[in-house]
Amino acid sequence: DAGITQSPRHKVTETGTPVTLRCHQTENHRYMYWYRQDPGHGLRLIHYSYGVKDTDKGEVSDGYSVSRSKTEDFLLTLESATSSQTSVYFCAISSGAYNEQFFGPGTRLTVL
Amino acid sequence: GENVEQHPSTLSVQEGDSAVIKCTYSDSASNYFPWYKQELGKGPQLIIDIRSNVGEKKDQRIAVTLNKTAKHFSLHITETQPEDSAVYFCAASTTGGGNKLTFGTGTQLKVEL
Numbered sequence: 001d002a003g004i005t006q007s008p009r010h011k012v013t014e015t016g017t018p019v020t021l022r023c024h025q026t027e028n029h030r031y032m033y034w035y036r037q038d039p040g041h042g043l044r045l046i047h048y049s050y051g052v053k054d055t056d057k058g059e060v061s062d063g064y065s066v067s068r069s070k071t072e073d074f075l076l077t078l079e080s081a082t083s084s085q086t087s088v089y090f091c092a093i094s095s096g097a098y099n100e101q102f103f104g105p106g107t108r109l110t111v112l
Numbered sequence: 113g114e115n116v117e118q119h120p121s122t123l124s125v126q127e128g129d130s131a132v133i134k135c136t137y138s139d140s141a142s143n144y145f146p147w148y149k150q151e152l153g154k155g156p157q158l159i160i161d162i163r164s165n166v167g168e169k170k171d172q173r174i175a176v177t178l179n180k181t182a183k184h185f186s187l188h189i190t191e192t193q194p195e196d197s198a199v200y201f202c203a204a205s206t207t208g209g210g211n212k213l214t215f216g217t218g219t220q221l222k223v224e225l
Contacts, residue, residue, distance in 0.1 A: 004155075031211065042216055042217045090155055103155035103156045104155050
């Protein structure tokens with residue numbers, strides 16, 4: 001998976017609790033992305049980062065925040081998880097805005 | 113924003129036959145079109161991509177064609193094998209501006225023996 005790890009790989013949590021997902025890369029790529037995958041929707045972009053401390057919103061950013069304090073780590077936080085955020089979350093990386101994106105193994109999140 | 117439609121949602125072929133998956137996009141500014149293969153429980157894997165300055169690209173048994181006028185692109189897999197069974201996603205983006213991908217909803221390809 002192109003030097004990308006995601007943690008945890010599986011998580012079950014309760015509505016209203018905060019959740020943080022981590023994406024870690026060893027490729028020193030500048031761009032990092034968070035997507036969610038749901039049946040019937042394909043993958044949808046939540047947030048992305050184009051450098052340390054530089055982030056921007058994607059298509060479905062409501063209810064999510066991100067942070068990137070180091071090149072290798074991109075964190076996705078659900079401040080107060082809701083059942084609608086039950087999904088599989090994928091991180092992706094890219095060496096440039098004109099280059100290919102490579103995906104991590106995913107995190108399956110269940111919000112009860 | 114960009115909208116990508118993908119058809120069919122499921123496709124069943126006999127081993128050795130060809131498979132074709134089609135996608136249409138809405139934003140004429142889109143100029144990068146990757147295809148991903150996703151096996152059960154894994155992340156999407158980039159299998160081929162095409163940029164708007166070419167009309168066709170091949171890599172062994174896989175090819176992608178692009179018609180910018182009609183705003184559609186297709187994935188062609190020849191001599192299908194059981195290991196080609198997976199979900200395939202098309203995507204589109206405008207390079208620059210973060211290369212944000214908009215995905216189709218996926219095609220479940222089953223190659224039967």
